[in-house]
Amino acid sequence: MSAFNAIGEEREIDRDEYTPGVEPQPTWCPGCGDFGVLKSLKQALPEVGKTPEEVLTVTGIGCSGKLNSYLDTYGFHTIHGRSLPVARAAKLANPELEVIAAGGDGDGYGIGGNHFIHTARENHDMTYIVFNNEIFGLTKGQTSPTSPKGHKSKTQPSGSAKSPLRPLSMGLNAGATYVARTAAVNPNQAKEIIKEAIEHDGFAHVDFLTQCPTWNKDARQYVPYVDVQESDDYEFDVNDRAEAAEMMRETEDVLNEGTVLTGRYYVDDESPSYTEEKKAVGEMPDQPVAERYFDEDAEWERSYDLLERHT
Amino acid sequence: MTIHSKGFRHGETKIRIRLANWPLISMSDDELIWRVSGGSGDGIDSTSQNFAKALMRSGLDVFTHRHYPSRIRGGHTYVEIRAAADEVQSRGDGYNFLLALGDSFARNPQEEAYYGNEEIKPLSENLDELREGGVIVYDEGLLSEDDVAELDLEERAEENDWHVYPVDLRGLAKEHGREVMRNTAGVGITAGLLDMQLEHIEDLMSDAMGGDILEANLEILHEAYEMVDEEFETTHDLRVPTGEHDTEQALLSGSNAIAYGAIDGGCRFIAGYPMTPWTDVFTILSQNFPDIGGVSEQVEDEIAAAALAVGASHAGAKAMSGSSGGGFALMSEPLGLAEMTETPLVLVESMRAGPSTGMPTKPEQGDLEFVLYTSQGDSSRVVFAPGTIEEAYEQTRLAFHIAWEYQIPTIIIYDQKLSGENKNVDVEFFDREPEPGLGTTLTEEELKEAAHDNSGKFERFGYEDNEKNVSKRSLPGQKGGRYLATGNEHSPVGHISEDPDNRVYQMTRRIEKLDSIREELDEEHDSNQTYFGDEDAEYGIITWGSSQGAVVEAVERLNDSGHSVKGISVSDMMPFAEAEVTEFLESVDEAMVVEMNATAQFRGLIQKELGRFGDKMTSLLKYNGNPFEPAEIVEGYEVNVAEEDREPSAQVRIEPAAGD
Ligand SMILES: Cc1ncc(C[n+]2csc(CCOP(=O)(O)OP(=O)(O)O)c2C)c(N)n1
Ligand code: SF4
Numbered sequence A: 001m002s003a004f005n006a007i008g009e010e011r012e013i014d015r016d017e018y019t020p021g022v023e024p025q026p027t028w029c030p031g032c033g034d035f036g037v038l039k040s041l042k043q044a045l046p047e048v049g050k051t052p053e054e055v056l057t058v059t060g061i062g063c064s065g066k067l068n069s070y071l072d073t074y075g076f077h078t079i080h081g082r083s084l085p086v087a088r089a090a091k092l093a094n095p096e097l098e099v100i101a102a103g104g105d106g107d108g109y110g111i112g113g114n115h116f117i118h119t120a121r122e123n124h125d126m127t128y129i130v131f132n133n134e135i136f137g138l139t140k141g142q143t144s145p146t147s148p149k150g151h152k153s154k155t156q157p158s159g160s161a162k163s164p165l166r167p168l169s170m171g172l173n174a175g176a177t178y179v180a181r182t183a184a185v186n187p188n189q190a191k192e193i194i195k196e197a198i199e200h201d202g203f204a205h206v207d208f209l210t211q212c213p214t215w216n217k218d219a220r221q222y223v224p225y226v227d228v229q230e231s232d233d234y235e236f237d238v239n240d241r242a243e244a245a246e247m248m249r250e251t252e253d254v255l256n257e258g259t260v261l262t263g264r265y266y267v268d269d270e271s272p273s274y275t276e277e278k279k280a281v282g283e284m285p286d287q288p289v290a291e292r293y294f295d296e297d298a299e300w301e302r303s304y305d306l307l308e309r310h311t
Numbered sequence B: 001m002t003i004h005s006k007g008f009r010h011g012e013t014k015i016r017i018r019l020a021n022w023p024l025i026s027m028s029d030d031e032l033i034w035r036v037s038g039g040s041g042d043g044i045d046s047t048s049q050n051f052a053k054a055l056m057r058s059g060l061d062v063f064t065h066r067h068y069p070s071r072i073r074g075g076h077t078y079v080e081i082r083a084a085a086d087e088v089q090s091r092g093d094g095y096n097f098l099l100a101l102g103d104s105f106a107r108n109p110q111e112e113a114y115y116g117n118e119e120i121k122p123l124s125e126n127l128d129e130l131r132e133g134g135v136i137v138y139d140e141g142l143l144s145e146d147d148v149a150e151l152d153l154e155e156r157a158e159e160n161d162w163h164v165y166p167v168d169l170r171g172l173a174k175e176h177g178r179e180v181m182r183n184t185a186g187v188g189i190t191a192g193l194l195d196m197q198l199e200h201i202e203d204l205m206s207d208a209m210g211g212d213i214l215e216a217n218l219e220i221l222h223e224a225y226e227m228v229d230e231e232f233e234t235t236h237d238l239r240v241p242t243g244e245h246d247t248e249q250a251l252l253s254g255s256n257a258i259a260y261g262a263i264d265g266g267c268r269f270i271a272g273y274p275m276t277p278w279t280d281v282f283t284i285l286s287q288n289f290p291d292i293g294g295v296s297e298q299v300e301d302e303i304a305a306a307a308l309a310v311g312a313s314h315a316g317a318k319a320m321s322g323s324s325g326g327g328f329a330l331m332s333e334p335l336g337l338a339e340m341t342e343t344p345l346v347l348v349e350s351m352r353a354g355p356s357t358g359m360p361t362k363p364e365q366g367d368l369e370f371v372l373y374t375s376q377g378d379s380s381r382v383v384f385a386p387g388t389i390e391e392a393y394e395q396t397r398l399a400f401h402i403a404w405e406y407q408i409p410t411i412i413i414y415d416q417k418l419s420g421e422n423k424n425v426d427v428e429f430f431d432r433e434p435e436p437g438l439g440t441t442l443t444e445e446e447l448k449e450a451a452h453d454n455s456g457k458f459e460r461f462g463y464e465d466n467e468k469n470v471s472k473r474s475l476p477g478q479k480g481g482r483y484l485a486t487g488n489e490h491s492p493v494g495h496i497s498e499d500p501d502n503r504v505y506q507m508t509r510r511i512e513k514l515d516s517i518r519e520e521l522d523e524e525h526d527s528n529q530t531y532f533g534d535e536d537a538e539y540g541i542i543t544w545g546s547s548q549g550a551v552v553e554a555v556e557r558l559n560d561s562g563h564s565v566k567g568i569s570v571s572d573m574m575p576f577a578e579a580e581v582t583e584f585l586e587s588v589d590e591a592m593v594v595e596m597n598a599t600a601q602f603r604g605l606i607q608k609e610l611g612r613f614g615d616k617m618t619s620l621l622k623y624n625g626n627p628f629e630p631a632e633i634v635e636g637y638e639v640n641v642a643e644e645d646r647e648p649s650a651q652v653r654i655e656p657a658a659g660d
């Protein structure tokens, strides 16, 4: 018998269950794109059959990091840039959990960039949502790693001399097996992409364009958006790495010229997740580590039985 | 073959021995301290490991000490094995048998090069500490005659009564086909010169190798052994001591002990990033975990390593991480997160000489303040500093117990010395039940009874029923346990809150857990402090961590020679062993605090924690990269206490008491 009976529970799930009674209303600014992420999760989670208590939402620090204050799952609001190492370890300790990590563009592509690369590379079975508002929101509008070249802010008074980094290409190169971009201005697509990301068995990276009207662009600047799957102008195979890379490059090139391309860019359903790989080499037990502590029949090995090599 | 031989004389068991660079000290001569020296990468470690085990199996107590450079190939390295019939606690002073194998990776000597002549170092660097009457065996095949001549070896041997046996070990090994076997040849010569039975050495070799390789090694071992009888004209009196054990023994390092304490404490998750000397613990657990249902992760950096341990613990694993100086610095923020979210966690910090990269393979006790206080805000953590192999095991186990019982990060601070030294321990010491419980974690059944807010969210940080200042926790995936964990200050259900009353409540509770822990340590456990010496003494020596062994031995010697001294080795750094250290300090007129750092960090801690005794305490400090030897402490005492008007001859520093 499992010690975690919220996991895999079959029942009707009401969207409202995901709204915490203590803090039903977010404190984000009016018109903030972060509402879009929250809404798409509240829609997607019941649709994929997940109950609040089988989900662990791990966030970083930023306006975006407040996500789990407003989404009633198990939550861990960690420290700036470190949501991924916390999240992936929770998955390793209890692979049955549904783990969602989220944070800002500064959080995930800047200070936590190293973790992003390595977590994607290892293909942990989890969803990673980056609230990409091309700005540091919480600290009041400084230039972020995705701010366009020439972007002026209090800390880059003459305009940024740096080119923005390419989040989708980074995810792909690092080893993510699902890479998509969606936008707060397109809630229907966002919900569908979040659902796919959750259901994907591997590291699903969603670059979520979330306008920050207070310090950066407002919603109108992400409209019109184009869904690369639906538009006749774009034709590529999401299962083909090279074609995906090319489509990503184009998408990243045109974003700051006013063309907002979104959709699924890369889907690899073949590669085993990290847990599967680790099991295959014999370094991951079948019974989740977290379950064993509650298993009354578990026989705990002890060092006394390892001493022969020392005698 | 030239054989220099000198006469040797000694009478009683306790004799006065003079090291080449030491004042007169007294020690038992009924011991072997064998030093095998060579280049890094020359197999010194495995050769010495087997030799130590052979001595242990023959019934002796052994203690090993390793000295090595931060280099993979070349660079002078040695391992010292001290063996005697009674318990050996430290490496001792100096040594009495040198096997100099030569450094096969030595850089070419070049004029002006600061590294000098590396080839000769396995011999030249070791002469100063060789005791009077000691034995030297060196490999003529690797050390050139000219180089040796430059050392004035003959003259020094005469002066110090050394017995020198040059042997062409390399040539002998080559004859048998494999040059690496010169180590085996050296062991054969050693055994021959010491009248030591080959039985245990042979057994160990058979365990480690097979086929032709074993054959060839056995052959060379015997040939070398017999050579001593047949060809050497021996003049030394040193023989291998004899002893007997009542129970089976195991030879373990401090790193082994920490890893085993973790396993028995129920740890099944470790994340890390390599860094000397912490790598040993990480490696041992990584190699054992696949067989015992654990998960080990080597990750991108130490920030990640500590964050993974936090994440795994949050989800229900008994998890740990660790590092050394620089890597531990990167863990400061996740450590603070664990404190704030009350996530149980064990970290180990293996000190090496700092600051910065410092001296990566040299021990020091300079990270105490760093480990106690790093991370922003008022810290709430537990810190234990084991001083011996047994304490390393006990306190690591205890760390898991405390961390999960009180939901608090618990840190084991140790150093390169304890990490790498080996000592024999009774096998039955480990014969006890493991402790895999999750402490104050609720089951789903218990969660049903626990407090929830009106919306059904679990009051993970509630105000009621917080026995021992602990608020019970739930785990993600449990029914009825959902809450928010956050590094921000938070309300009972974990939501961000800056309400002043709540802040004061939560902060006070987190800090006061330390009082509850102190109470448990004092009342429910054997003391983690170790006492030694003469109980009624008016003079005390206080130490911590791995300096314990040398201090114990120094106190013993001081008492033997008519002084009245007692000692305490402290492990409970946080919560501080307040009552015990107060009692100790009250009982003496004066105390000397012995530690391996330059700024007297532990003495500072005692003063901070106790707020007095500043004028009673002096310090004996050492920070040259080498651990204390007992004689240095004896001398420190003499200079310090007997107020002899002289400076210590060793590379140590005496700091006067405050107000002096
Ligand atoms: C180690 C550390 N450095 C800096 C900060 C201050 N800080 C908080 S959020 C943030 C950046 C926020 O930008 P982003 O990650 O893009 O999140 P957003 O607010 O835009 O959602 C910074 C620099 C911090 N909390 N921790
Ligand atoms: S500052 Fe920007 S990102 Fe933050 S809540 Fe306001 S609009 Fe949203």
Ligand SMILES: [Mg+2]
Residues within 6 Å of the ligand: A062, A104, A105, A106, A131, A132, A133, A134, A135, A136, A137, A144
């Ligand atoms: Mg941002």
